[in-house]
Amino acid sequence: MKTKIRELRKLHKLSQEELAEAVGTTRQTITSIEVGKYIASLPLAYKIARYFGLTIEEVFDFSDLED
């Protein structure tokens, strides 16, 4: 699944480690979500989106699921 996390991090000048700590997960999980190897759970997706002040749909691209 594609996400805008990397772009949002760059925009907010945040490291993966800092984002991970803020949303209560590990840096490795953030890396895996960014590269699309791991799909975040609903609570984690919510936490990430809320951290950037956006909705889940604005951070995560669900177009793959619409087929």
Added chain:
Amino acid sequence: MKQYKEKLKLENRIIVVCIALLSAFIVLSILAEAEIISFLRPVAGDEHWQSKWRGFIAGASGGVLGLMVFGLIQNTRALRNEKKLKELYIAAHDERQIQILTTARSAATQTFLLIGLVAGVIAGYFNPTVSITILACVVAHSLISMGFAFYYRKKY
């Protein structure tokens, strides 16, 4: 985080009891080895087997004791330091890590059952006791897995 702190405190109490029990077991085993007490000495097998068994028990007890002491130190340090507590909490609750472990265990279970079944069948041509033991393990493992699957189907 408060709940997690309570959980760690409870975990520490359990670890301390387990360390005490395991230490007592190790001391008793040493006393048995020195023939000061008569129980806890292996009665089956020849001297060679008994020696191997004692070595295994000593190694396993020492290993488990070491792990418990490590866990106790880790928990105690986390309880005294909020940063370490948060790190420990994240490490224990990271969803990707949990998924990796769950998937790995599931794959290991399936592999174990398959290998066990094949090994049990092959062993049947050479040694009935080994074959029955392996197949009994496979059946017991399958039944336990089915039991848990039934429980979780009801739960979720």
